[in-house]
Amino acid sequence: MRKAVLWIFAGLLLPLALINANAEDAASWWIAPANGGGPAILAAPGDLHKPQAFDALLWREGRPFLSVGKGSVPEALARDSLPLEVRVVGEDLAPLSNLLIEFRPSDSPNLPEPMGRVFTSADGSAVLWRLPGQSLDVWIEDPTWLPAKRTASPGEWEIVLKTRRTQGYWIKVQDTWGRDVSGARVVVPTSALESDPFALLKPGAKEVSGWATDNTGLLLLPNGARPNAVFVWAPGLALGTVAVRPSGSRVRLSPTQAFSVKLAGWTPSTQAVEVQGDCVFALPGFPSSVQQFEVRFSRHAAEVAPPVYPCRLEVRCPGYATQSVYLERHPEPETLQIALEKAISLLVRVTDETDRALPGAILTWKEDGRRIRLAAENDGSVSLKDLSPARVPYRFTVHKDGFLEEDTPPIDPRRTPLVHVRLSQGAQISGRVAREEDLQPVGGTRGVCEALSGDSSQGPIMTISTQDDGTFRVSGLEGGDYRLTFASSEGIADAVDVHLLDRQVADVGTLLLRENPVLEGRLVFPEGDTVPPGVPLTLRLAQDFKDALAERPWKSRQTSTGDKGIFRFAGIGKGSFFLEAHWAGWTLRHGPITVGREDIHLGDIVLRRPAALGGVVLSTGSFPLEGYRVSLSDGPFDIKPKVAWLAEDGTFRFDQVTPGVLLISVFEPLHATPKTSLPVSLAEGEEKEIQIPLEGxxxxxxxxxxxxxxxxxxxxxxxxxxxxxxxxxxxxxxxxxxxxxxxxxxxxxxxxxxxxxxxxxxxxxxxxxxxxxxxxxxxxxxxxxxxxxxxxxxxxQGRTVTGSVVDSEGAPVSSAVIHAGYSGQGTFPGFTTRTDASGRFELAGLGEGAIVLSARTADGRTATYDLSLSFEVPSAPVVIRLSEPGPGAP
CATH class of the missing domain: 2.60.40.10 (Immunoglobulins)
Structure with a gap:
């Protein structure tokens, strides 16, 4: 009777009912996959409404009893299953005990979990049971040993798995159902911010080094490769990120979801027509590998499955203007309609004032928040063929080395299909850098050119680099005042101020590099005793705009204490620095230390006991926390914060934290903007637990x-x-x-x-x-x-505010940056303007309310101005008076 019941329910594929078919046997029956020996529910890969997609194996008392495959037809029925002995050995062929072995039938790859699990005994062996004629996939599942996998054919009675200890970092890539993904692309982003792996996905970023998984889904990172996290993707699977850990890392990639995109062209009579020809879908700003996502075309629609969200989906069809749509997530409903307009074209010709063509001139404009750059051909022309009528008028910026940057007036290509841009010769500063002691030229020295007045076409701060013979040149400058500063590992040169007239070529002569200053001090315990020799210390560059833009030849230096705890850093150069140490349960973070031209003697620096910070991120909205990361930093400009990835339960922990007031921030996957930030204060030796709510x-x-x-x-x-x-x-x-x-x-x-x-x-x-x-x-x-x-x-509704910026004596100030924002909410990034040569500015598009205008100059002078805007009362011009720069201003 029980056998008949089993056959009936197996045919209907109702395994849960089968479990309770016989009450006295219920405790000894379960459905694979078994998890830790307890009963498990059979899960279906793919569509739950299609029973034929199920694969399962019914077990009794530890042995397979009934195999249920596709089509809901029992494939075999056997009470006498066959054993398979698995032996696990190391590189020296010594048996390895207590290693976890997982297995499943080779003909049932859609099982979401392994069919069974068993540990090796003292002699390194384990016995598995299978049906006659059945192949098994067997593998090692232990983070301290490299994954090893074998397929045992029906004729094999014994197999050997050989493995070794994990000496390097490794990554295992599987899909949602636990199947190995071979050829998955694993890319390590190289970034100036070592703890921010998400810079790879920013516009203009490049794949600098990458590998692919082998046929077992495994990648062993090369020696010395220690990234914090990597990106992983494969065709048909969504982009994923995984933190790289010494014990190995595993990531499961979910399948991409397709949605329908309907494309319709529009004639002048607004009648919809079918789009003919080949169309190309792209994700602008992402690496080329991510662009290889699945697209299926029909007559005037396409099935698209982007591998990552958020993204901007761009479509280019012959004869139509390029269109794009921003997708925060998978669209609902799953049909997206994009109206394509007939493209318009424009020809831009770039010459100098004598109408001589300027090949290589750069034409720049913004489109959908992206900056697009095109270079002129040999005849100085730039041909634009897929412009959109909806974005008229177009505004372009034209730049060429040695010439002044030129902004075009608003252009409608339908009325003006040809535009001629003439660039004027700019002013130029040249010179030479040499060592003070022997006057030998110093090549490769980095410098900064600051615009102290006027509107430099290259921006308020420009970077310079000397040639091999020590010479340098800065061209394409507006008339005005500039300051040159050079620094290298060999020394620093005195700043030189230059006043330029329009088109003037100025030579500042030879700038001498003087020997860099020395930073020294003594490291002591809280009781005043000196530390022993050999304690490691690091001097790290602090957040400093000028130093970062000058691209210093180093960002950190290391040394160690000598006799009586004395330490010394020689030739460090000008800038702001932090002194750090982590040694034998002690920690130190001292700074910022401002170094100028003189030697710095710090005196006694005291070690402190580190603190620890743990907590949990609470999601009050409907969004999951998978892939979220938490950073702990000194502030928003810390170039090397501590980073931790959230565990499955939303928890995180930071050990060896230097006490003080820190900033903790939570980031969404693939985002550089924090979702929330809050300050946290840690005392010496304190272990604190916090909760961070995410509202949404x-x-x-x-x-x-x-x-x-x-x-x-x-x-x-x-x-x-x-x-x-x-x-x-x-x-x-x-x-x-x-x-x-x-x-x-x-x-x-x-x-x-x-x-x-x-x-x-x-x-x-x-x-x-x-x-x-x-x-x-x-x-x-x-x-x-x-x-x-x-x-x-x-x-x-936009109101326009006009005004001027003056110094303490009432003289107009040019090139001052003006930020705007509402009172109590801070200034808004991106909503800025700059004063012109006469100190005047204009801000358009402001709404009603209490506005705060903030002004700042390159030399550190600042001022704020409170303004109340109303659409009923016109606003009078405002005057912002700057204060003198305070100590420590950049």
Missing amino acids: TTLELLLSIEGVPASEGYLVIRPSSPFPFQGILQVFGEGGSVTLGLPPGQVRGNADQAGRLVLQGVRPGPAQALLSLGGMRYLQNVVVPEGSPAAAQWNF
Whole structure:
């Protein structure tokens, strides 16, 4: 009777009912995969509504009893299963005991977990049971030993797995169902910010080193490769990131989800027509490997499966303008419609003032928040063939070394298909750098050229590098005042101020490098006793805009204490530094130390007991925390924070933390902007546990500008924060750039054609919203409601504020940077302007409310101005008076 019941339910594929078919045998039956010996539920790969996709194995008393395969038809029925002996040995062929062995049938690869698990005995062996004629996949599952895998054929009665201790770091890549992914692309991003692996996915970043997994899904990292995290992807699978750990790392990649994109072209009569020809989908800003995602075409639609979110999906069709849409996540409903417009073309010709062609001139413009650059051909022309009528008018910036940068007026290619841009010769500074003691030239010396006045076409700060003969040249400058500073590991040169007239060529002669200063001190215990010799210390470059942009030849130096705890760093150069040490349970972080031209004697520096910080990140919204990371830093510009990845339960921990007031930030996967940040104070030897809540709500918006729908407008929302926005610092490395200082909690997205936009994970409460559309920006004070309210309508109206910036004596100040923001919420990144040569400025697109204008100059002078804006009362011009720079100003 029981046998008949088993056959009936196996045919119906109802294994859970089968478990309870006979109450007296219920305790001894379970469905594979078994997890730790307890009963497990049969899971289906793929669609749960398709029973034929199930693979299972019914076990009784530790032996396989019934195999159920595809089609719900029992493949075999046997009470006498066959043994398979597995022996595990090391490199010296010695048996390895207590190693976990996992296995499953080779013809059932869709099982989401192993069929069974067993540990090796003292002689390194384990016995597995299988059905007659069945092949088994057998592998080692132990983080301290390299994974080894074998397939035991039906004719094999014994197999040997050979492995060795993990001496290097390794990564195991599988799909959702536990199947090994061979050929998965594993890329280590090279970044100036060593703890930020997500710089790889920023626009312009490159794959600098990468490997692929073998046929077992395993990658052994080369000796010396110790990245904090890597990106992993494979065709048909979503992009994943995994923290690299000494005990080995495992990552499971989920399959990509496809959605339908309907493409429609539009004729002048607004009748929809089918798009003919080949179309190309791309993810601008991502590495080329990520671009290899699956696309299936039909007549005027496509099935697209991007491997990563958020992303900007771009489509290019012959004869139509390139269109793109920003996707925060998989679209719902799963049909996306993109209207394609007939492309318009433009020819730009770049010459000097004598109409001589300037090949290699760079034409730059912004599109969907991206900066696009094209170089002129040999005849000085740049041909643009896929411009969109919806983005008219176009504004271009043209640059060529040795010439002044030129901004074109607004251009409508339909009316002006040919544009001639003439560049004017700029001013130039040249000179030579040599050592003071022997006047020998110093090649490869890095320097900084600061614009103290005027509007330099190359920006307020430019980097310089000397040639092998010590010479240098800075060209394409506006007339004005400039300051040159050179520094290297050999020394530092006195700053030179230069006043340039328009088109002037100035030679500053030879700049002499003087020997760099020395930093020294003594390391002691809290009781005053000196530390023994050999204690390691590190001198690390602090966050300093000028030093970072000058690309110093080093970012940290190491030394150790000598007799009586004395330490010494020679030839460190000018800048700001932190002194750090971690030794024998003691810690030290002293600074910032400002080094100029004189030697620095620190005196006694006291070691302290380290603190520890742990906690949990709590998600109050509907978003999971998988892949989130936490950083612990000295502030928003710390170029080397501590980083930890959240565990499955949302917990994290930092050990060996230097006491003090630190900034802890939580980041979403693949994001450089923190989702939230908060200060935390740690005392010496303290072990603190904290909770970090992540608030988030779904916000549906209808955006408009003075009542007109903001079609395809780009919106950024910055919640109210106790941390003022102090600017953005970009650190450049071989693999691209890393941006520091971005305020926490920002969310962004693109509206559709009707101005509708849905954002998720928005922090409730007061916030600032910046809407960009058609080259204009609109800043407005808003309130994000809690919960999931009905669609809200945000109507942006822009007022223009004009004014001037003067110094303490009333003289106009040029090139001062003006930031704007609402009172109590800090200035808004990106909403800035600069004063012209007469000290005047103009800020357009401000909404009503209490506005704070913040001005800052390159030499450290600052000022703020409070302004109340109302649409009913016109605003008078404002005058911002600067204060003198304080101590320590950059």
